[in-house]
Amino acid sequence: MSETVETRLQSMGITLPQAAAPAANYLPWCRSGTLLFTAGQLPLKDGKLAATGLLGRDLDTAQGKEAARLCAINILAQAKAATQDLEKIARLVKITVFVASAPGFTEQHLVANGASDLFAEALGERGRHARSAVGVASLPMNAPVEIEAIIEIA
Numbered sequence: 616m617s618e619t620v621e622t623r624l625q626s627m628g629i630t631l632p633q634a635a636a637p638a639a640n641y642l643p644w645c646r647s648g649t650l651l652f653t654a655g656q657l658p659l660k661d662g663k664l665a666a667t668g669l670l671g672r673d674l675d676t677a678q679g680k681e682a683a684r685l686c687a688i689n690i691l692a693q694a695k696a697a698t699q700d701l702e703k704i705a706r707l708v709k710i711t712v713f714v715a716s717a718p719g720f721t722e723q724h725l726v727a728n729g730a731s732d733l734f735a736e737a738l739g740e741r742g743r744h745a746r747s748a749v750g751v752a753s754l755p756m757n758a759p760v761e762i763e764a765i766i767e768i769a
Contacts, residue, residue, distance in 0.1 A: 620691075620701035623737050629688060634696035635659055638755070644697045649705070651697050651768050655713065655761040656689035657754075658682035667757040671720030674759050679722075680729030683712060686762040687730035691737065694766055705769040707734050707744040713761045716750035723748040730762055 624631065637643050637654065644653045658665045658681075670679045690710075695701055712727035714720075727748035734742035754761050 620704065620737055623739075624691070627736060629737075631688065631692045631695055632659070632661075634692040635662075635689060644693045646697060646768070649768050650708070651694060651764075651766040653690050653693045653764045653766070655763045656686045656693065657756065657758045657761055658685035659689055660685055664756060664758055666759050668759055669715050669717040669720070669753075670722070670726060670759055672717035676722045676725050679714060679726035679759055682758075682760040683726050683729030683762060684733050686712075686760055687733040690730075690762060690764045694764075698768060703768050704738060704741055705767040706741045707738060708765040708767050709745040709747075710734070710762055710764045712746065712748045713751050713754060714748060715752070715754045715757075715759050720750060723750045726760060727762075 634643060641654055644651055665685055666674055666678055666682045668674055694704060710730060712730060714723040714726050727746060731746060
């Protein structure tokens, strides 16, 4: 029997949370043809922000990477809610990583690795993706990281 995304996550010690409900007037995910677009996911753990503040002021790069990892877990939770089966993920096409950054912080790409590394480990070759990492002045609810994804569904 081949390894599934669910068994990989389990071996990584990850249990997907229930997909977060939208916090305003938008959909948590939207499918167009074979593409699934997720709304931006925050670093929620047990329904609460796991961290707040700006990278380079309130949080260091390692804490930012962990926040990005949580965002990636929440993206997978949305993908599961949308498809009912993570094996339907043909490939992760692209992620956009927004990093709330203090002036002078330039390690957005390293923060984004927290998500990229998780996707690569959980999805294998299907998790290799294009990516943008962008520094922003602030994010909703003072979150340090927000990530959106485009996923191809088989």
